[in-house]
Amino acid sequence: MTSGAISKESETLKYGIIGYGGMGAIRHNAMRAIGQNVAHKIYEIRPVPEFRDLLVDDYRKIIDDPEIEAVIICTPNFLNKKLTIEALKAGKHVFCEKPPAFNGTEMEEIIEVEDQANRVLMYGFNHRHHGGSIKIRETIESGEYGRVLWLRGRYGKSVDENYFGNWRANKELAGGGILLDQGIHMLDLFLQIGGDFDEMHAFVSNLYWKLPGIEDNVFAIFRNSTSGTCASLHSTMTQWRHLFSFEVFLERGYMVLNGLKTPSGTYGAEALSIAKNRSNAPAATWEDEEVHRYDVDQSWEREMANFVAAVNGTVTPRSRDSFEALRVMRMIDRIYDNERHQSGQLFTKLNGEMSL
Template sequence: MRVGIIGFGKMGQIRAAAIEAGGQAEIVTVFDTVVADDCPYPVASSAEEIVDDPTLDAVFICTPNWLNRPLTIASLRAGKHVFCEKPPCFNGTEMREIIGVERASGRTLMYGFNHRHHGAILRMKEMVAGGEFGRVLWMRGRYGKSVDGDYLTGWRADKKLAGGGILLDQGIHMLDLLLHINGRAFDEVHALVSNLYWKTPGIEDNVFALMRDSTTGCSVSFHSTMTQWRHLFSLEVFLERGYLVLNGLKTNSGTYGEEVLTIARNRARAPAATFDSEERIHFEVDASWQRETDAFFEAVRTGSEVQYGSSTQALQVLDLIDRIYENERHESEELRETLLGHAD
């Protein structure tokens, strides 16, 4: 397959390395507003040149948030298979528009929900689906990072360009994993959204949410933050006969620590599990980028459905984000009034 990459910054280069290593496609051309002189690939004059190139089979879209939707739609309409980074777009309404174009095009569309391809997540999903520990009772997901003032000096500080703050930027990954593990949508949502520290209008720096799947009773606690002050990833799944706890995530930067999955089965007497009874699995290699890229090309080659990162899954997580934003409005207005009162 012949591939073009739109957006050749950090993510575009990560995707290029995975494409090259997989050997299933040839990178024909790339485009970015700034490309290094030593770029190993031919550089297009514009994104449109790649979209309209009839010799290309697929396009990888690795651009800032506001460009993802229009470039995806244009590429699908031009007959290209598309791999696009998150967020797919800004809300469920926009995602439904994309799905309509996808279905009309007959092409493969996959989104970069990369965390599903991490070794620990694959193991967790396999164990939950296998039923060995019974049904999921509750989950807790925390995903946070520390940023400095430079983080909000560019497009990320503009809601029209970013679509939102930490929830859409990073929290979307944790929400996707919670939906992935549960296997169903959460129909009850309660949320608090704030920007008490960075104080950037429309760009939240913290989101707390409680969610529940009323059919199964599974309840979820979720926190997404950019005031963690030290990067953190933690996903806990507690089941009837044991638990799965993932702390840390293997990344290129190494800032989220070691990826360690802890597994324990309940005992007959309290406490139901002990530290000594836990099994700890260390995932020392991050093969998620390669798995994800290979999965995209496999779906294109065989015409099979996208398993992880499909447009349907993207819609599910965007609908959930919509509900979090909508649910918090009245609460945040009351919070602002309270804070203003305290300031007086």
């Protein structure tokens, strides 16, 4: 998590962007909004008329350019690890979209290169930087409501048959389904607030779209055995309506964040309800709540400002971002491994019953 303030670095950064689809444009706009110049070079396989003079025909012309200090990577998932490693080895600072890799082992390989390169490496977990998420973290850190008891996160969207033509529908390109697409953000929020969860059970399914290796639903529960904090996740693309809901319940109150301010507006208004005090049983009333509404999404600007400040050495991150990414990927590994283990047990059980 980060402070709600957005700092504009006076020192501009020479950066290149690899991948100028929707996310590349969002990152570029955010950089310009915080006072950075336009990108030095852009690589994109499709035309980008407004920046045609910046386009290069090979991404290596960005990575190998000695004038470029940082590379922003906004490509399909399967390219993230490869391009990050190449850019770090070329001496560039790197900002890369999530997921950082396909699994924890790949993330460890990236960290080895990062250690040798001694450059800033950050990943696109912008949900940490939404106004509601920042307020949740600040409220918890104030201690006013006591310790966190449990968390619940629901994050889902609706897709149609057009999804089949998207690279996200291909396991080789995407690495997984809705968990790597959206659920990863909720897991990151869990870790930011609940610490490490060493106990877990999960169900992964693709009952509707039936795409090989592309799950459309994940149900998972976690527990931090040290603190006792529990968390529940539902990540889905068969919800038929876009929904974001993040709930934090503490000893002396609760916080419920519903909606998410996004460019598409499909997740509804972002509103955080906080119980001011603990009412008499059986429950708090609506009148006990204070509601914070966030009408402008500044998460992209905050995130890019953090990256530029880290590169310029004007801010020290709370924790090393690649380690945070590794924690998330290890959780994802455990979810997928748990499902494979359960499926193997079911296959063994059914085979045994058929042989009777």
